[in-house]
Amino acid sequence: MIFFATLTVLGVSVALCLVRAIKGPTPFDRILSISSIGTIIAIGISVHGFAFERPDFVDISLMYILLNFLGTIAILRYYKIKRKKSNVL
Amino acid sequence: MSYNYIELITLILLAIGCFFILSGSLGLIKLPDVFSRIHAAGLIDTLGSGFIVLALIIYSGFSLLSLKLLLIPIFLIFTSPVTGHAIALFAHESGYKPKGKNKK
């Protein structure tokens, strides 16, 4: 039962982060809140595994964290490429 | 009897972790600019996830599963500062200035 309460709180936090991701005036706000959403969902998956008594789902949440990191860095690479381009031209 | 102790500790740790995650995501909404919001995201990444994973480790007991769970905060500790620093750096380079007074 406690795990379902935890899942509810995590869901509320994901919704709050999503508000910032939608509203965010700058793109950096969006990137930041999406990486936070990724972290919360990764933790939520492992809690979900415990709640439904199948704790093997930890593997996915591990991979999730790594891929979330990779995606965030990939999106930020856009600005690096832009910087390089403007220097060359 | 001992089972009840474990459940109680799990409950307390989960509550602390939930509190930190909730205040982190509240901070994402409340704080004024990008640079301040990075602090709130860091709060979610370090303390919130740390306490929840600690609760899960105590609940599951010592096994291979708890080692896997332990890997989650280790990865987060390695990846979280890199993301935060990269976002701050590129936001600063794109010309966004942090609000508030600047002291040199």
Added chain:
Amino acid sequence: MAKPNKDSLKTLSFITYFIILFVFWFILSGYLKTLLLFFGVISVLFVFWMSYRAKALEEDSLPLKIILRLPFYWIWLFKEIFKSGITTTALIWNGKYSPQLITVKASQKNRTGIANYANAITLTPGTVTIEVDKKTFLVHALSKKLSEDLQTDDMNKVITDLDR
């Protein structure tokens, strides 16, 4: 302690890296059959070769000197994260934040130490390293108390001592 040969240090760090990779593989799989262990060794060797080819493996990347002091440092870091996390949470809930920019000087000798210090600053909630210019950091802090905590130079000393 006699000064170790550079090549032997390199070999030692390679072996440590291999062991860390294999332990990681074993935690993820958790099977103790001959065939599967063989596959695991093959995949670990592949990753090892890839990181050797990407030149990610130098004696700088796995500092064996500090590996014994690392657990104590981590415990200290967790304590620090917890303390400043509570301060940041209070600031978020009562809304009395006053964000400010400060500059911090680092006194580490090599690049690993400087990266370590910058990451530690970012990892504690409430302070973020924005730019690194050789040995000076531009740091964004959420309130005056947090920035004063940083300027007392405690963290700098601990991380410099780590790499004696």
Added chain:
Amino acid sequence: MNFLLINFFLISLLLVTTFFIFKTTSLISVVALTGAFTLLCSAIYVNLDAVDVAFTEAAVGSGISTILMVMAAAKLPEGKKNKLINLFPSIILAVSISLILIIIIANLPLLGDPNAPIHLHVVPEYLKESKDFFHIPNVVTNILASYRGFDTLGETIVIFTAGLGVIALLTSNTLNRKTNFKKNNKKNER
């Protein structure tokens, strides 16, 4: 019950995200929101017990396709605003496709029904025998790598070729070459 509630919550978040992907005009924000979309999708797959699909969705959606879209966005010229063109044909297309999907879903067996045809054909055999036969613990791996080995080989060759093409297109070398070309052009104009 809880299962349904979680599903409902995630799908409503997904709808909100989709709506705002549609409304945003900044390119990089669209890429970032697509990342959030994929994350929510694979959370739904985990909730539906499709663990391997969730793995694939996270790897392909959040890893590879984000990188591809970012590299493509970086090559586009700057300073042009997205304009919404005539939406009427695409709305008709979307509505008709979703109607067809709803009709198909109504004819499917229930989720987790043990008497569904997919659970009665060869699956029990695979589940029972494959572990002793090939000594590999994961049944899905067994089916993909052993029973359908040739099929998987073909698929991997296709994916490998696609990956090679992408690498050839998107290495930084091509970016530099293009900019050097532009530089030379400018010199010639002078």
